[in-house]
Amino acid sequence: MLGSLKYTRAQHEDMIAETAAYFAETERLPNLAYTSDAFLELERLTVFARDWMFAGRASQIPETGDILPVTVAGHDLILIRQRDGSVGVFHNVCPHRGARLVEEPRRGEAMLTCAYHAWSFGLDGAPRMRPHFYRGGQHETNPSAKGMCGLAAVRSHQWIDFIYVNIGGDADPFETWMKPVLDALEPYDFRDITYVRTIDYDLACNWKLAMENFWDTYHIFSAHPAVEKQMPMEDRDNAVTRGKIIIGGYDYPAKPDDNYVGRKFGMPTHGGDQDYIRNRSWFICCYPSNMLQVWEDALVMVEMRPVSADRTTEHFHFYLVGDGATADEFADQRDAVIGFMDNFQREDMDIVRWMQSGRGSVAYGGGDLSAFWDPQVVAFSRLVTESIQKS
DSSP, X not given: OOSSOSSOHHHHHHHHHHHHHHHHHHSSOOTHHHHOXXXXXXXXXXXXXXXXXXXXXXXXXXXXXXXXXXXXXXXXXXXXXXXXXXXXXXXXXXXXXXXXXXXSOBOSOSEEEOTTTOOEEETTSOEEEEEEEEEXXXXXXXXXXXXXXXXXXXXXXXXXXXXXXXXXXXXXXXXXXXXXXXXXXXXXXXXXXXXXXXXXXXXXXXXXXXXXXXXXXXXXXXXXXXXXXXXXGGGOOOOEEEXXXXXXXXXXXXXXXXXXXXSOOOOOOOEEOHHHHTTEEEEEEETTTEEEEEETTEEEEEEEEEEETTEEEEEEEEEEEGGGXXXXXXXXHHHHHHHHHHHHHHHHHHHHHHHHHHTTOTTOSSOOOOTTXXXXXXXXXXXXXXXXHTO
16 A cells, blocks of 8 residues: 555564454553554554545635645545536556656646646546657547556545545445444534634654543543533543444533533534534544544544654644634634633643553553443454454
8 A cells, every 4th residue: 555665564464463362362452553663554554544534624625626635644645626516536646657746735727737747637537648658749648548547546525524535445335434423413504614723733642542532531520620610520421332433422411500611602503403402512533543523613623643653643623603713703702612622632632642651661451441431442442453454
């Protein structure tokens, strides 16, 4: 899958065997799964290539011919707004000599032309012209000519504003993979949401620890006092696993207690079934590596990008509803909503760093887990183990 490998097939096979044996004995992942760059490369070849991954926002390429280069799990891709309004996704490489086609976002292009030998391609990836291909002055302009290669397409799907890709091409249909999310969020009408901003975080941890911490509601009372005030621990349920989705949610209790805050930002809320939407929150992990937060007044797409075994970047893409996204009258509330979630994330940055440090200890073997709070750690470990075994 990747153009060049730093580690040998034998190294990967040894890690697969070790991980499978360790999980069979402990229902945990071994520490090397969190500390080894060789293991991360194995994940890029298996875990990330085989399932649906978030690639970008459709609103980043609003007009026909807009092109956005992105990198997903080490793969250089381009998102292109098609003439019919859809979004096409292709590998960002010329089929002639392997030159990268696009390095910066582009607007309103009629076609793509490789800067190396000027081979050209339509917005749909189809070949257009190979200049001087046979000799000087003899061009190939017939798209059906023998050997004419177009751009390598990538399987993709758009949901709301989000473009997902399946690089390996053999994942379950998007609707099957995403069904637990689609069912849970069916009462919401997201047509009135607008992208507002992105906040980036540099985490000193393995990507899996960031995922595990995201659904961990056990630490709310000790690490997130503002969230605990909104939703006390005794009123919380734990997340559950549905296929490859780990999903949790809760309704804010109607308490007259002066210490109870609830979600009272005064922002416009999503359309749809208000009895279902009001005072409800969702936190959703979509295996392998993207998350969603859904509140009555906001939607957040969390994009996870592993950098190395002990470093991960997270991109939080914030969407708000109606005038709440842009109107001056909601400026303070808008900052409060985003600030609340930003503070929540920053409170976790030391926690995941400490967890990463602990994974380097010979005294740690995966944890003494709570039967109530931690079953999703086992479920997630099983998903990773099964993914790498399919290599």
